Amino acid sequence: MSRPNLQAIRAIYLYEMGRFFRTILQSMLAPVISASLYFVVFGAAIGGRIDQVEGIAYGAFIVPGLIMLTVTTQATSNASIGIFFPKFLGSIYEVLSAPVNAFEIVIGYVGAAATKAFIVGLIILATAYLFIDLSIARPFAMILFLLLTCTSFALLGFIIGIWAANFEQLQLIPLLVITPLVFLGGTFYSTTMLPPFWQGLTLLNPMHYLISGFRWSFFEQADVPIALSLFAIAVFTVICLAAIWWIFRTGWRLRS
């Protein structure tokens, strides 16, 4: 195999990041405002009347879940639009005819989408500090979890972007799958508060492991063991990578 095309990775990454910075206000404003609303309503207003959850003030308890909600949606939609848009415009021909392999394309597009989501995640975190009394027990683990989540959901978004035939389909998965799973995965509550049957069902929700692990990095408390959270995220990433590998091998929805 010949040398990797690092220039191409760089070009794709910078081009995609350029789009982000060009529309930085729109890119940031919507997620920050909606997260702030959650913090105000659930954290400050309702949180004041709710007992602590597992010894954590309710306002603080919901922060990790809300960050997860934002970054998973952001990573997915950024990556899906990043690859869908050139497909839609027809300018994808250039990527398909360039001396690049699947991994270089993925690193460029997914890397950029993950970076954007990561930046948005950090800004939401900073916003949280404005409203809520918060401390992070394991900052490095927190960053690692955030990065892994951004990357794996950007991979998922990339697949959605290649799969989608129109803008409606592009919105479908994030709206129909990701948001509900994040909500049901324990964003606003500890799953240990649920009746046994629903607790069992939650174990099938991949988002549950992410939120639990991420929350652990803040408060050193988790619904499931941290190792299991990491394992879940790894499995999810591997599945996405395998799907992408298959897409490029067969040219599915890319090459006629």
Add this chain to the structure above:
Amino acid sequence: MTSIIAVRGLRKAYDSGFEALKGVDLDIEEGEIIALLGPNGAGKTTLISTICGISRSTAGSVSVGGHDIQSDYRAARAMIGLVPQEISLEPFETIANTVRFSRGLFGRPPDEARIDRLLAALSLSEKKNARNRELSGGMKRRVMIAKALSHEPRVLFLDEPTAGVDVELRREMWDVVKELRRDGVTIILTTHYIEEAEAIADRIAVINRGEILLVEKTGDLMARMGRKELEIMLEAPLDAVPESLSAHALTLSPDGRGLVYGYDGRAQSTGVGALMADIQAAGLPIADIRTRQSSLEEIFVGLVKDEN
């Protein structure tokens, strides 16, 4: 001359089962300009897309500069620049960024000076920082060319580059093409403007229904098939070609006012002189004379008709 692109038994069937290329063999020589000529749906775009890696072949092989387009795709693709038939530019991106992206994608390090020169050569300097959506159609097409040339390809594919481009711009575009040829770039173009193929291409490949019908030097093709016609308009109509002129292969036009003489324009002896002398001797007053050379278009129509 060595061939820079070798296409062997190339077949392409689309998912629908339609076979758009039915075993194409084609050798393109380094440094030449070759025109792919064929009616709508002949398979020109399919051939180009398959060579460039945008669509997959069903059978056969292609090598570019000795590199197989599948097993050695990096080396093969790095040599190619492609200007597709359809314009597709991201509306909110600037021209400079669009071109920078292309250069990087093809593995070249950033080179601002080169991009400036390229934009200047395509009369796009003023628009460097404009957004793609602010450009006219002709300018957009030039941006597409700038993208294709950004990584200094050795082979350039131009799929109908002059569609929707005005006369002046077209001339400018051909100037660019000729300059590239001077630098040794091999150029493969498709066009519906047959006079242009005639004027600019070293060789012409005629393609129809997924098959190459012929590949020939433009001049040879014209000479071989370029018949000329001499039409002599008479002052008074005739009922038939006079007996004294029967030695010449003449036909009479339906209104009886024109004598039509077909001949090979490049032959040593065209017979035109003798014909004129005989007409004079027959005492036929001549009102007007005109000659016509059959264009590539007619040749082409003839070829396609023969095949069907």
